[in-house]
Amino acid sequence: MAAVRTSSEITFNRVAIVAVLLVTIIFLAPIYWIASTAFKPRNLATTIPPTVVFQPEISPFVKLFTKRSQLRSPPSPEEYAAAPWWERVVFNGGEKIVRDGKGQVQWSGYPSRFMNSLIVAITSTVLAVGMGTFTAYGFSRFKVKGEADLLFFILSTRMLPPVVVAIPMFLMYRAVGLNDSHIGLIILYTAFNLSFSVWLMKGFMDEIPKEYEEAALVDGYTRMEAFFKIVLPEAATGIAATAVFCFITAWNEYAFALIMTSRRAQTAPPFIPSQVGSGLPDWTVIAAGTFLFLLPVAIFTFLLRNHLLRGMSFGAIRK
């Protein structure tokens, strides 16, 4: 800034910095509350006043992954002593882990939903980014008749409200038996992310100088060779950023998953809220499930930080 700085400006600057810190704290409070509730004993999750300082526990995570039932009577000392540590923390909370006839621990619904989320999000990301990269290159390098209209058409598919698309898709999937299947959800998420990936990748492709490929073509490469050997490596960062965005979108998606899946292929977003049934939900378990579910996205957000602007504006605004 200019050298002319009055004392009132300096004061204002300080006030602004304090305000920014305050806003950051307020914005992060809900996320902090999720994280801290995930490590609380159940009786401290819903106290008045709210519990801020506590001895962190791992029990919510044990409970998250296992099926449990209420203990009618406390476990015998032998039973308690024989139990592994993770079973003891459940005993401490007045519950026991359900085992089948062979003594095998019964898993809760969470791990399979988490796996479903991974399968669906990763596969649809690979498909959407793969196809999107080719298409973006096509739009970036060649003359396409009605290019603006086609790109608008591609983007408009992304803007369709999920419930609107879900009604006919539900009927069509039911007719071909794709309801509650991984493939069904993967197709929907691929279609949803494809338009995004084309738009974003086109921006990245436009930034790679045409001269690179032209030089390769002069050297006797075919267009395909030039694409795979010259353009793709140059676009690696863009592809990675696009992939992370697509992954996050598919990972977070709720409406399609709610409508199209019920058990077998259900992902975590519709599953986690379904745990809050009637009665008093165990918020520590929900927080633990939420925490694990949000963790990958939080990490990715940090990795993506320099591409967020571009991604959120469909590649229109770059810094």
Add this chain to the structure above:
Amino acid sequence: MATTMITTLDRSSRAAARGLSDISIRNLFIIPTILFLIVFNIFPLIYSLGYSFTDFRASTSAAANFVGLQNYRDLLSDPYVWSNFAITAKYVIISVAGQLLVGFGVAMLLNRDIPLKGLLTTLLLLPMMLSMAVVGLFWKLLYDPSFGIINYALGLGTFEWLSDPKMALYAVALTDIWMWSPFVMLLSLAGLSAVPKHLYEAAAIDRAGPFYTFFRITLPLVAPILMIAVIFRTMEAFKTFDLAYILTSQPTAELISIRLYKMAFQEWQTGRSCALAYIVLIMVLAITNIYVKYLNKVKER
């Protein structure tokens, strides 16, 4: 110029003779995507357009009867549906205005030399990256009248956020503002950093006051990007389903997407819901059209 000439010549002679021609590569790269989107986005919409003229119910095996425009006529004269649209409009206005104020405000605060600015910005952007449904669920705990931290922090006693019909929509909008102000902030920061510094220097030399500088320099230059943020958020807020569906079941917070979901998958009025879906779709496409026009405008700068 010379290189292009040589390239063209060379391409037609050696390399291109071995590989695919540019036109076939272009088609190979573009057509599958277009086809995929047509099959999985456009075809279903045509399918549902057909159903929108029938009394089909997906829960029964009864055949669909053609009823013409009956569904559309019923929907457009149904005060219940109109009230859903009114609720949605109110929701869009509150949440987008809130996001604009908070997002742009925080961006103005951040637009200076701040220690750890990059880290703070990333932290502030976190909410918008998270799953609306899953985080929205957790806001139920935050809003809880007896042990929620919001009432505790604000000293509101046992204020009802979600179970009070008058309050529910505002509570959903507040959560939405929390989630999406970061988006407006992100775009505003880009706009603010693009304002040439010399304009501010010139304003300082002319002894222009802070208000004058803001309204005559900052705002006009950031406006196009803010406009993008506003249109995009308007479109998204109009489509809101997850957050409102998870947070509350108050009829006063029943957005149009929720009505559509209930009509289609709880009441199983498939034909009628297809008609409503079309009405919603046309509105969304109208906003999308404006949005893309604006995107292209900003891109050209």
